[in-house]
Amino acid sequence: MALRYVLMAATVVLFVVAGAIFVGRFWNIYQVMRKSRATIRTDQIGKRLISTIEQVFAHKRMLKVRYSGVLHLFIFSGFVVLLIDVVGSIGQVFSPGFSIGPVLGMIVDIWVGLVLIGVAMAVYQRAVIKPERYHGSDETDGYIILSIITCIVVGIVVHESFYPYAAGPIFGVKAVALSPMEFLAYGLSRIWVSLGWTGATAASIGYAVGYTMDILMIWVFLAYLPYSKHLHVFLAIPNIFVRKMGPHGELVTAPVPEEGIAIRSFRDLSWKDVLDLYTCTECGRCQAVCPAHAAGQPLSPKMVILELREALKKELSGEPPIPLAGGVVSQEELWACTTCGACMEACPVFIEHVPKIVGMRAALLEDGEIDKTAQKVLVGWDRQGNSFGQPLKKRPGWTKGLEISIKDARREPVDWLWFVGDFASYDPRIQDLTRLVARLLQQANVDFGILYDGESNSGNDALRIGEFGLFEALAQKNLEKLQEAEYNMIFTTDPHSLNALKNEYGKYGFHRPVKHYTEAFVDLIDQRKFDLKPLGIRATYHDPCYLGRWNRIFDAPRELMKRVGVDLVEMPRHGENSFCCGAGGGRIWMEEVGIKERPADQRIREALTLEGVTHFVMACPKDVAMFTAAVASTGNEGRLKVVDMAELLAEAAGLGVPDTLVAAR
Amino acid sequence: MGSILVVTEILGGNISDTSRELLSKARELSQALSGEVVAVGFGSQAAQALAHIDADRAIAVTGQAVEQYLPLVYERSLLQALEQESPQLTMVANTTMGLDLGAGVAAGRGVPLVAYCNALTVDGDEIVAQSQVFAGKLLAEVVLPREEAVVTILPGSFPASMVEGHPTITAMEAASVPGMALIQILAPEKSDVDITRADILVSVGRGIQDPENLTLADELAEAIGGVVSCSRPVVDAGWLPKARQVGKSGQTVKPKLYLALGISGAPEHLQGMKDADLIIAANTDESASIMDVAHYGTTVDILDLMPALTERLRGE
Amino acid sequence: MRILVLSKSVPDLVEELALDEDNGELLHDDMTYVPSEWDDHALEEALLLKEEVGAEVTVLAVDTGDVDNMLFTALAKGADHAVKLTGDFDLATSNRKRAQAIANYLRDNTFDLVLSGVQAIDDIDGQIPAIVAGLLEWPHASVVTEVSIQGEQIHFRQEYGGGLQAEFSAQAPLVLGIQAARKPPRYASIAKVRQMMKSSTVDEIDASADTVPELEIRRFFKPVAAGHAEMIEGDPEEVADRIITILKERKLVRG
Numbered sequence A: 001m002a003l004r005y006v007l008m009a010a011t012v013v014l015f016v017v018a019g020a021i022f023v024g025r026f027w028n029i030y031q032v033m034r035k036s037r038a039t040i041r042t043d044q045i046g047k048r049l050i051s052t053i054e055q056v057f058a059h060k061r062m063l064k065v066r067y068s069g070v071l072h073l074f075i076f077s078g079f080v081v082l083l084i085d086v087v088g089s090i091g092q093v094f095s096p097g098f099s100i101g102p103v104l105g106m107i108v109d110i111w112v113g114l115v116l117i118g119v120a121m122a123v124y125q126r127a128v129i130k131p132e133r134y135h136g137s138d139e140t141d142g143y144i145i146l147s148i149i150t151c152i153v154v155g156i157v158v159h160e161s162f163y164p165y166a167a168g169p170i171f172g173v174k175a176v177a178l179s180p181m182e183f184l185a186y187g188l189s190r191i192w193v194s195l196g197w198t199g200a201t202a203a204s205i206g207y208a209v210g211y212t213m214d215i216l217m218i219w220v221f222l223a224y225l226p227y228s229k230h231l232h233v234f235l236a237i238p239n240i241f242v243r244k245m246g247p248h249g250e251l252v253t254a255p256v257p258e259e260g261i262a263i264r265s266f267r268d269l270s271w272k273d274v275l276d277l278y279t280c281t282e283c284g285r286c287q288a289v290c291p292a293h294a295a296g297q298p299l300s301p302k303m304v305i306l307e308l309r310e311a312l313k314k315e316l317s318g319e320p321p322i323p324l325a326g327g328v329v330s331q332e333e334l335w336a337c338t339t340c341g342a343c344m345e346a347c348p349v350f351i352e353h354v355p356k357i358v359g360m361r362a363a364l365l366e367d368g369e370i371d372k373t374a375q376k377v378l379v380g381w382d383r384q385g386n387s388f389g390q391p392l393k394k395r396p397g398w399t400k401g402l403e404i405s406i407k408d409a410r411r412e413p414v415d416w417l418w419f420v421g422d423f424a425s426y427d428p429r430i431q432d433l434t435r436l437v438a439r440l441l442q443q444a445n446v447d448f449g450i451l452y453d454g455e456s457n458s459g460n461d462a463l464r465i466g467e468f469g470l471f472e473a474l475a476q477k478n479l480e481k482l483q484e485a486e487y488n489m490i491f492t493t494d495p496h497s498l499n500a501l502k503n504e505y506g507k508y509g510f511h512r513p514v515k516h517y518t519e520a521f522v523d524l525i526d527q528r529k530f531d532l533k534p535l536g537i538r539a540t541y542h543d544p545c546y547l548g549r550w551n552r553i554f555d556a557p558r559e560l561m562k563r564v565g566v567d568l569v570e571m572p573r574h575g576e577n578s579f580c581c582g583a584g585g586g587r588i589w590m591e592e593v594g595i596k597e598r599p600a601d602q603r604i605r606e607a608l609t610l611e612g613v614t615h616f617v618m619a620c621p622k623d624v625a626m627f628t629a630a631v632a633s634t635g636n637e638g639r640l641k642v643v644d645m646a647e648l649l650a651e652a653a654g655l656g657v658p659d660t661l662v663a664a665r
Numbered sequence B: 001m002g003s004i005l006v007v008t009e010i011l012g013g014n015i016s017d018t019s020r021e022l023l024s025k026a027r028e029l030s031q032a033l034s035g036e037v038v039a040v041g042f043g044s045q046a047a048q049a050l051a052h053i054d055a056d057r058a059i060a061v062t063g064q065a066v067e068q069y070l071p072l073v074y075e076r077s078l079l080q081a082l083e084q085e086s087p088q089l090t091m092v093a094n095t096t097m098g099l100d101l102g103a104g105v106a107a108g109r110g111v112p113l114v115a116y117c118n119a120l121t122v123d124g125d126e127i128v129a130q131s132q133v134f135a136g137k138l139l140a141e142v143v144l145p146r147e148e149a150v151v152t153i154l155p156g157s158f159p160a161s162m163v164e165g166h167p168t169i170t171a172m173e174a175a176s177v178p179g180m181a182l183i184q185i186l187a188p189e190k191s192d193v194d195i196t197r198a199d200i201l202v203s204v205g206r207g208i209q210d211p212e213n214l215t216l217a218d219e220l221a222e223a224i225g226g227v228v229s230c231s232r233p234v235v236d237a238g239w240l241p242k243a244r245q246v247g248k249s250g251q252t253v254k255p256k257l258y259l260a261l262g263i264s265g266a267p268e269h270l271q272g273m274k275d276a277d278l279i280i281a282a283n284t285d286e287s288a289s290i291m292d293v294a295h296y297g298t299t300v301d302i303l304d305l306m307p308a309l310t311e312r313l314r315g316e
Numbered sequence C: 001m002r003i004l005v006l007s008k009s010v011p012d013l014v015e016e017l018a019l020d021e022d023n024g025e026l027l028h029d030d031m032t033y034v035p036s037e038w039d040d041h042a043l044e045e046a047l048l049l050k051e052e053v054g055a056e057v058t059v060l061a062v063d064t065g066d067v068d069n070m071l072f073t074a075l076a077k078g079a080d081h082a083v084k085l086t087g088d089f090d091l092a093t094s095n096r097k098r099a100q101a102i103a104n105y106l107r108d109n110t111f112d113l114v115l116s117g118v119q120a121i122d123d124i125d126g127q128i129p130a131i132v133a134g135l136l137e138w139p140h141a142s143v144v145t146e147v148s149i150q151g152e153q154i155h156f157r158q159e160y161g162g163g164l165q166a167e168f169s170a171q172a173p174l175v176l177g178i179q180a181a182r183k184p185p186r187y188a189s190i191a192k193v194r195q196m197m198k199s200s201t202v203d204e205i206d207a208s209a210d211t212v213p214e215l216e217i218r219r220f221f222k223p224v225a226a227g228h229a230e231m232i233e234g235d236p237e238e239v240a241d242r243i244i245t246i247l248k249e250r251k252l253v254r255g
């Protein structure tokens, strides 16, 4: 009977201590969150709930990496079952005779088995498979946690198996025999019987050891967790619940902080950003998909989060603060990001890397630190509204050479207003494509117009370089012209412009429909505006980040290809898992430091693994520049033709693609 | 009538080519204006260097202080000479020294200056100067006052004078002004190639085909006194270091001569070199974009052209 | 150490220069103006000196009507004060007149070092820093690439053709025309410039307009433009001959 009181006392004391540590830790985190910037994350409750359930209980994202997803599901579901056991075991000790019954007991045992399988898989993954994504994670912590979990679930079975023999000596109640349904405990108790360990002393010791391994270890776990990456056990669910809901492609949401978007200290993070830091599980899925990391650059989105977390911990322990931008996270890391969003798409707990990276870039920029070529581009946007260092007046220069002139949407109403974008307007290679798109629209009798030199760069990239002020200035210029014009819909070939118009301009009250040319052309085809002959080629398609991931336009380009008779073969990484060309986030203008293999070159190699694929299809003007150079620099012009969607459609519509198109060559 | 004063630059005991260019123009103007040509030179070697130039008179400024170029002392000494001569026109080259002296003495004497001059003509009894401004995008025609003016002349504007003359040489003691001292002369470091500083670039693209062919480019660069640069694929292939890359993601260059050999002229490449003074492109494809920015083009194979050029340059 | 940085704006060469081709006049009001790039280098060098030895940096521009943004940008980059010389000035005001106004200002205000871009693209009547120095009879140097303060002395490097350089020391006051700063000029973010516009001011100083020697500009005109490359025909030997001739004509090779 004395043992019972020892167990009770230990349970209570340890619980209080662990609980205090636990609460204290959360209090600290809460304090940091309280002092950080505001962000609204409690809207759309219904949607949030559904998404949380999908992600938490159905492991939607987790299962994208199959092996890890399955093993995690085993262990995770074990945690739910653990609750049953906690109730049962503590009940036994505090209220002698309490039992959860054989059915629940069986469920506990099944999950103990699953958890053990999961742990074995996890150990195998860490020790044998060794995925690269773990590089930089705290592996010891991983093993400690796996050991604690093993200890707990083994403890569950151990004290259950001794219970029938220990019930009398410890609790003074009549023992109830184990049901064979509780198969693990039952099986184990058979062993004790055969070993003769069923006497009062042996059974009491056995039970106490099992209880310690189980309940007392759970309290230790509770105290240890907040200092380990396994804080996600508690934070993942809330973090998923307060995830960013959209519009997905909007990087800076209203209200924009008055002092700007620069992140210099932890106070400049939003409370969700702080929560993110503690929620990170160090799983490295973000690192595994990061194009900058793959290119050999010093960036890993995981390390950005971990570096910030470490620095925050140090700061909380009283060390002097280090500036976040350029200090905690190096300049090289910050400028390497293409803002492709693959990390955010991969993160199972919905951590938002890109806003943090861009915020820190903004801080660097305010201190005048920026790649010199990119600096020229910023100045060019400010002065001439384009990144080409070309006169504003020449923006509509590409329209020269068209048979029919294009309407000036500033002067007369149009049905579709075409927002052309920098690359499509100025890059001589892409101008041919732009003219081709114009001819397609004319062929389909679309009533369309452009803003001529009233259009400026959309500011999408300026914002992602961290120059919010410039973005705002560019947006204002465009909005002024857009306000004056009369139109029903905006049409663009450029995903970056599309993203700004559709998502970023919303905070200035702009909410007009914006369509990508792939979507618009599918509509035109369905309205029988073109007379199409199937092309009969085998091609693969590259989802541009700002069309696919950030704007969820995955189907239209595929539909378009289908309608022009292209046999689409997907690359291993496609759709939301597409691999960035390396141009986004201003990278196209920055020096390539430390690049071992350019993302665009890797992408071309990926396409080359597909059998019988002769064409590489793009739907973004920047991609035309990137991949034309990439097939050239990898020496694959002979094997793979890089073509734009417009070329496919023009070819199928019998429009005749000019052979000046570099892409078609 | 007014005289024309030419400020000469003397290096290694000889007057510079640019100074000879100034002298030839000065002679032409002086004939039209029936005035004298007066040359000024600095340093102990000046008297000798000026002895046979085509000028009517020459002033050799001597003294310890002008043995090496020292902006302050040169300017004050030149002002002394101008005080004495009051020429109708003072000509200096648009070199570093000319930039120091031209504006300095024009201000000191309270007379106007025409900078970046690349042509001078006489119209009646007035001198008309042509100035190249806005990075060569515009030319300006400027009438100089009859009394006195200073012009800084862009090197290469006139033929160099090869006429031998016998100016009367007078010596002038250099002005003595404290306040500025030469500490050291630093020769350019030859080891680290900075393509942005080279006057002549022999730039190769994928048309070079094989890294072994780079020796042809090296030889040509050496013979022509230039440096080898390249397009990005050549760097990507590891044939040349990144520091040699011209273009958007490389260096922006503005040499006096850019030889584009086997470069197609992608916009990213053009961005880095289109402002070169003279662009000569060799590309087997006549329709390559490089031909739109080049001043001269040829469609011969660069593997033939490079040795042919090297041979001629070496043969000189 | 008090440093004055002279800055001016010049037509943006990216855009078409506005020229009335009939009477050869520049249409100043039809052009967009940007800070002269060499002045940006001068400011950068001044800011580097400020960081190194704690100099106090003042930027100055002659009020030709469009200089506020340029001055606030300089403040955003780290300059301590901004001064605008007001008076009878506009975009067409000659460099000589601007230099005279600056020289007058320098007579009334003490500075140790004046930095400016070595030249500007519209220096038809001369480079401002050297004229300012000439008017004040101060020592000066052009094409300077590196400045440092060593005790009472100002050290600087001057660059000559072919990469040759010389290092000099001089006493204050001194005027230097900067060819290139040691680092590329820093960026001023739009947000920071806006913040400066709210939080700081530009001192306006009335500058008396003297009569200065002016040039009589007859006309501006465009040089004959080259379009597509002139193709050199023939076999490699003939082409090489022709190229050598061209290079000789242009004095790019000896002979």
Ligand SMILES: Cc1cc2nc3c(=O)[nH]c(=O)nc-3n(C[C@H](O)[C@H](O)[C@H](O)COP(=O)(O)OP(=O)(O)OC[C@H]3O[C@@H](n4cnc5c(N)ncnc54)[C@H](O)[C@@H]3O)c2cc1C
Pocket (backbone or CB within 6 Å): A588, A589, A625, A626, A627, A628, A629, A632, B204, B205, B206, B207, B208, B230, B231, B232, B233, B234, B245, B246, B247, B248, B249, B250, B251, B261, B262, B263, B264, B265, B266, B267, B268, B269, B272, B282, B283, B284, B285, B288, B300, B301, B302, B303
């Ligand atoms: C973001 C980005 C940045 C970039 N930055 C740069 C940059 O900084 N610099 C840069 O150069 N590129 C850059 N590029 C790459 C650029 O797009 C082109 O791929 C590259 O400039 C092409 O190089 P090239 O002209 O040498 O090769 P090609 O385009 O392959 O041209 C080779 C040329 O050589 C000619 N040729 C072949 N054989 C011969 C022969 N025997 N004799 C004469 N001619 C011959 C051919 O007709 C052809 O025109 C960048 C691309 C991107 C997307």
Ligand SMILES: Cc1cc2nc3c(=O)[nH]c(=O)nc-3n(C[C@H](O)[C@H](O)[C@H](O)COP(=O)(O)OP(=O)(O)OC[C@H]3O[C@@H](n4cnc5c(N)ncnc54)[C@H](O)[C@@H]3O)c2cc1C
Pocket (backbone or CB within 6 Å): B009, B010, B011, B016, B018, B067, B068, B069, B094, B095, B096, B097, B098, B099, B154, B155, B185, C118, C119, C143, C159, C160, C161, C162, C164, C165, C166, C179
């Ligand atoms: C800022 C700047 C911009 C220019 N822009 C253009 C342009 O747009 N277009 C154009 O066509 N040209 C331009 N030029 C002129 C062009 O660069 C000249 O061709 C070049 O400077 C000529 O060099 P140089 O060797 O003749 O004289 P520099 O090297 O400038 O030397 C001048 C003189 O200084 C003296 N000197 C030089 N080194 C030493 C030494 N070590 N010791 C003692 N004395 C010495 C000598 O007397 C020498 O002759 C520019 C020049 C400068 C400085």
Ligand code: SF4
Pocket (backbone or CB within 6 Å): A286, A289, A290, A291, A292, A293, A299, A300, A301, A336, A337, A338, A339, A340, A341, A342, A343, A344, A353, A354, A580
């Ligand atoms: S946005 Fe893309 S490049 Fe940037 S960190 Fe994430 S995965 Fe890497």
Ligand code: SF4
Pocket (backbone or CB within 6 Å): A279, A280, A281, A282, A283, A284, A285, A286, A287, A301, A302, A305, A346, A347, A348, A349, A350, A351
């Ligand atoms: S940020 Fe997300 S994906 Fe990256 S390591 Fe952390 S939990 Fe994993």
